[in-house]
Amino acid sequence: MYLQRLKLASYIKYGSDVCRSVKSTAMLRRCVRRGLSMQPEYSAFNKNMPHTLKLQNGEKIESTFSKAEMSGRISKLRKLMETENINGVLFTSYHNVNYYSDYMYCNFGRPYGLVVTQDKVVTISAKVNGAYPWRKTVGDNIIYTDWHRDNYYRAVYQELGEIKGKVGCEFDHINLDSFKKLQTALPASTVVDIGHSAMYLRTVKSNEEIALIKEGARIADIGGGAIIEALAEGVGEHEIALHAVQTMVKEIAKSRPNIALQDTWSWFQSGHFNSENCHNPVTSRKVKKGDICVMNCFPMMAGYYSALERNVFLDHVSDDHLRVWEANCKVFETGKELIKPGAKCKDVAHGMNEVYKSYDLLQYRSFGYGHSFGVLSHYYGREAALEFREDIDTVLEPNMVMSLEPMIALPETHPAAGGYREHDVIVVTEDGSETITHFPYGPEHMVIKK
Known part of the structure; x- marks a missing residue:
């Protein structure tokens, strides 16, 4: 019991941006149980390094498709979101991230994503990719770093954390561990499936x-x-x-x-x-x-x-x-x-x-x-x-x-x-x-x- 309290105290002292938004100790315990990493920083050096950042190096790359084509895809998706009462979307699959942003990520063991709301389109990429995702994305880009565990979900929170109501994701793509972390990162939201509906839009x-x-x-x-x-x-x-x-x-x-x-x-x-x-x-x-x-x-x-x-x-x-x-x-x-x-x-x-x-x-x-x-x-x-x-x-x-x-x-x-x-x-x-x-x-x- 003492070790559990000590562990929880370290979470409170060094907790992530996500859990700092959670006011009660009970909710913090739920965050920990759900599996989102809230461990203390590994060193003073790590503690001072950024969780997320923006990097715009060079100029935007010519898109594969016209602006009208890409905006038309997003417009159809937003109409679907309205119909299903979904306030924000996090796509994680190669096909949907690429379809709506023109960015084809290289996974290599790291998660990637695309956030779509009624007023923004943002890819989430790892810092190992540098500024290329920003140059390639039809929209904006946010980078998460490796300095702290689960920084990807901090980026998700940064882009979707204020949303109350439904957030759509692809149930046929994310695994159970990722789903639990997503729920933790978005405590004010209800995570629902949009993968099946989005598939029909692509057919x-x-x-x-x-x-x-x-x-x-x-x-x-x-x-x-x-x-x-x-x-x-x-x-x-x-x-x-x-x-x-x-x-x-x-x-x-x-x-x-x-x-x-x-x-x-x-x-x-x-x-x-x-x-x-x-x-x-x-x-x-x-x-x-x-x-x-x-x-x-x-x-x-x-x-x-x-x-x-x-x-x-x-x-x-x-x-x-x-x-x-x-x-x-x-x-x-x-x-x-x-x-x-x-x-x-x-x-x-x-x-x-x-x-x-x-x-x-x-x-x-x-x-x-x-x-x-x-x-x-x-x-x-x-x-x-x-x-x-x-x-x-x-x-x-x-x-x-x-x-x-x-x-x-x-x-x-x-x-x-x-x-x-x-x-x-x-x-x-x-x-x-x-x-x-x-x-x-x-x-x-x-x-x-x-």
């Missing part, structure tokens, strides 16, 4: 977003050409993938000279084991003639993802593989016919299922038939309400952008063992759909003889 793309995704699709096609260029017997998967990445990054730099060159990647998966899973990592396995392979090109611009994926065989394809490949291409083509405004995602999935059934291949299907595009990568994003799956009732609308990627994987005991996948990016239009990746596919084009 319909603006014309500027579609233009950027189309440019990414063009560059993905160039990456596909680079893969075919590098493909040869005895060449390692990693060498083929590296050539595609370098080619795409150079094209992005040429096309968008003011954009950050980060996160573009490629996978090349060869042989029936490596190709069976679309997310299998690149290896140093050397390609052999007759291998079933899957090429994957993913150019990234400003956090926006485009993709091209194709089956490819080197030199020749067996009769068994050819039959399955042709069937998968038929499913691919059927899906394109089904994508149109007014169609439900689940109906597209059911229609493609029927084609697989006719070939007795449905049991080999690997995952849903496609997903929404936009602020997305292999480690962030995903608009779960917009996927071609049997449990998704979402109705397609013009300016939704989705992948179509039917895949089946046959086991090693099957004479056509391996993974089969074709993948295009498709924009829903007023009267149908537009395929914006244009690389050839199927046996007529993708049996590569060298």
Whole structure:
């Protein structure tokens, strides 16, 4: 008991800005129990160092999108906040922070955020990033330091602590520990979920977003050409993938000279084991003639993802593989016919299922038939309400952008063992759909003889 009192006394003596705003000892105890660190300063030096600061070094970087585009996004969010009676928002995910601020953070074990109220837009970043977040953010920026534990939540309090009522956050992104600290940092507020509602705002793309995704699709096609260029017997998967990445990054730099060159990647998966899973990592396995392979090109611009994926065989394809490949291409083509405004995602999935059934291949299907595009990568994003799956009732609308990627994987005991996948990016239009990746596919084009 004595040690507990001594510990509490040290909190009172050296407590954070957050807990200094809490008047009662009982509330302070609750702060401590909830997990927000209120420990004394580690040294006199730390004690005198700032918790948060502003750093404006250089000039603002040209935004990826126009001022009208970015203000339009914030305006729609603020209308949502009014509808749901939410007085402030703290976004923490890559996709929402980037979507509303044009700043793509580098996590590296530290939390980041974006505060939106009816009168401000502010990113919260770690000091390790210097002034870059301010230069990149469409809005303001506040920096938290490492001099004291939980300074991130002091920054949150600084920007949202005066709000009474609801503060929205992303329940599908923050963990339990972070949620408890957020509650502690905002004792006058009720933390509610806004992640699900915000997702729906992102599902319909603006014309500027579609233009950027189309440019990414063009560059993905160039990456596909680079893969075919590098493909040869005895060449390692990693060498083929590296050539595609370098080619795409150079094209992005040429096309968008003011954009950050980060996160573009490629996978090349060869042989029936490596190709069976679309997310299998690149290896140093050397390609052999007759291998079933899957090429994957993913150019990234400003956090926006485009993709091209194709089956490819080197030199020749067996009769068994050819039959399955042709069937998968038929499913691919059927899906394109089904994508149109007014169609439900689940109906597209059911229609493609029927084609697989006719070939007795449905049991080999690997995952849903496609997903929404936009602020997305292999480690962030995903608009779960917009996927071609049997449990998704979402109705397609013009300016939704989705992948179509039917895949089946046959086991090693099957004479056509391996993974089969074709993948295009498709924009829903007023009267149908537009395929914006244009690389050839199927046996007529993708049996590569060298």
